[in-house]
Amino acid sequence: MPLPSSSCRVAVLVGPERGFDVDSIDPTIRQQLEQHVQLVDYETAKASAETEPVDVIATFAHVLVGKELVTALSPSRALKAVVNYGVGVDHINLDEMRELGIPVCNTPGVLSGATADMAWALLMACARNIVQCDAYCRSDAYTVYRNMIFLGRDVHHKTIGIVGLGRIGTEIARRAKGFHMRILYHNRSPNKDAEDKLGATLVSLDDLLKESDYVVLVCPCTPETTGLISTPQLKLMKSTAFLVNIARGPVVDTDALVAALQSKEIAGAGLDVTDPEPLPLGHPLRTLDNVVLAPHRGSATAEARAAMAQLVIDNVLAAARGTPLLTRCA
Numbered sequence: 039m040p041l042p043s044s045s046c047r048v049a050v051l052v053g054p055e056r057g058f059d060v061d062s063i064d065p066t067i068r069q070q071l072e073q074h075v076q077l078v079d080y081e082t083a084k085a086s087a088e089t090e091p092v093d094v095i096a097t098f099a100h101v102l103v104g105k106e107l108v109t110a111l112s113p114s115r116a117l118k119a120v121v122n123y124g125v126g127v128d129h130i131n132l133d134e135m136r137e138l139g140i141p142v143c144n145t146p147g148v149l150s151g152a153t154a155d156m157a158w159a160l161l162m163a164c165a166r167n168i169v170q171c172d173a174y175c176r177s178d179a180y181t182v183y184r185n186m187i188f189l190g191r192d193v194h195h196k197t198i199g200i201v202g203l204g205r206i207g208t209e210i211a212r213r214a215k216g217f218h219m220r221i222l223y224h225n226r227s228p229n230k231d232a233e234d235k236l237g238a239t240l241v242s243l244d245d246l247l248k249e250s251d252y253v254v255l256v257c258p259c260t261p262e263t264t265g266l267i268s269t270p271q272l273k274l275m276k277s278t279a280f281l282v283n284i285a286r287g288p289v290v291d292t293d294a295l296v297a298a299l300q301s302k303e304i305a306g307a308g309l310d311v312t313d314p315e316p317l318p319l320g321h322p323l324r325t326l327d328n329v330v331l332a333p334h335r336g337s338a339t340a341e342a343r344a345a346m347a348q349l350v351i352d353n354v355l356a357a358a359r360g361t362p363l364l365t366r367c368a
């Protein structure tokens with residue numbers, strides 16, 4: 039018998055800085071979910087797990103989900119799914135979920151355009167010194183027009199190298215085509231559609247790094263991609279090239295990146311994600327002027343967030359009712 043969804047207990051795990059707090063979830067998701075299921079925060083779920091095990095865990099990037107947490111919230115093994123608000127699931131121990139037979143879903147597709155736009159915002163900000171220009175225009179230093187200040191680099195007709203040509207990477211490439219760019223990519227498997235429609239060319243990581251004016255990281259964070267970009271890789275890049283990371287902080291070795299930026303081995307970096315995240319106060323990446331930072335805002339548009347919320351709701355309700363999950367990823 040499928041469970042009537044009104045009796046479904048959903049533990050909502052939000053960011054660690056909020057201490058797994060139901061109050062900090064998007065009010066729209068909260069209201070809609072509460073029409074159908076019972077939401078509990080981590081502490082409540084844990085305290086009552088023996089008598090009222092949770093049926094679903096809803097979570098978000100940064101909150102580590104593994105066997106220990108699942109067992110603490112659902113000792114009777116009642117858990118039906120882990121539903122993630124976001125596409126990256128590197129914070130969920132997928133091997134342990136597989137071992138426990140618990141399906142995991144995420145929110146792919148609906149955030150691809152927004153995340154690609156953000157990669158482009160960082161790329162453009164780097165190429166044209168937008169952050170420094172803004173600070174200059176607000177300062178007393180700007181009293182007279184000057185011809186040769188804040189010279190940037192062309193974007194149009196240059197080479198972009200996309201590491202990870204999945205849904206988001208393809209959206210980034212589509213935008214690059216509009217800028218008449220040469221598109222290189224590095225991926226686990228060829229993306230024939232992007233090759234045919236966008237003229238993207240599959241190359242080795244080394245060739246991508248050597249030839250690109252803009253290197254954009256958009257691959258999932260896995261054991262294989264952790265530390266993918268370190269000193270040897272940064273040394274392959276042109277001194278005029280920029281690195282944009284919209285993937286996950288650990289894909290780049292932070293110390294190696296700091297060294298490359300300090301010595302101007304590369305021109306600059308646009309980072310939506312860092313390792314650690316957030317960076318400690320006074321960290322060199324917070325002070326270098328050839329870095330543009332964003333606080334993990336890739337999919338943070340009103341439209342994408344609403345669509346992600348809807349997908350979370352649909353997946354939670356499917357799990358509660360025992361009907362097929364919409365976007366199962368593991």
Ligand SMILES: O=CC(=O)O
Pocket residue numbers: 099123124125126127149336337
């Ligand atoms: O980082 C955000 C996501 O994984 O969707």
